[in-house]
Amino acid sequence: xxxxxxxxxxxxxxxxxxxxxxRMMYRHPPKSINGLVGYRTARSMKNxxxxxxxxxxxxxxxxxxxxxMAVPSVLIHLPLYGRSEDLVGVVGGILCMVQYAVLIxxxxxxxxxxxxxxxxxxxxxx
Numbered sequence: 720x721x722x723x724x725x726x727x728x729x730x731x732x733x734x735x736x737x738x739x740x741x742r743m744m745y746r747h748p749p750k751s752i753n754g755l756v757g758y759r760t761a762r763s764m765k766n767x768x769x770x771x772x773x774x775x776x777x778x779x780x781x782x783x784x785x786x787x788m789a790v791p792s793v794l795i796h797l798p799l800y801g802r803s804e805d806l807v808g809v810v811g812g813i814l815c816m817v818q819y820a821v822l823i824x825x826x827x828x829x830x831x832x833x834x835x836x837x838x839x840x841x842x843x844x845x
Contacts, residue, residue, distance in 0.1 A: 727793075
């Protein structure tokens with residue numbers, strides 16, 4: 720049983736971090752462009768305007784997706800209660816990989832939104 724609980728909380732870690740980090744990113748974004756904290760890509764770090772837009776957009780996306788990923792994560796784990804550790808480990812590992820893919824996949828809509836709203840030089844499109 721302890722392994723089920725361990726995997727249950729481990730698989731809720733990514734959605735919780737996405738929701739929490741997303742909320743912080745759009746409510747209290749990093750004030751200055753830096754290489755350590757925040758949504759950091761070449762396009763988002765062009766100027767303060769692109770930086771703020773990227774933090775807001777990605778933060779809201781992570782907030783929504785984080786909460787939406789938590790529900791299926793719980794529902795996937797519930798039927799596994801009392802099953803073998805091997806089965807719980809395999810399903811938990813697959814779930815974790817899917818969550819990572821979703822986390823990384825958030826780069827694409829954020830970059831698309833930046834490209835739609837800003838020129839290559841980082842100036843807002845009219």
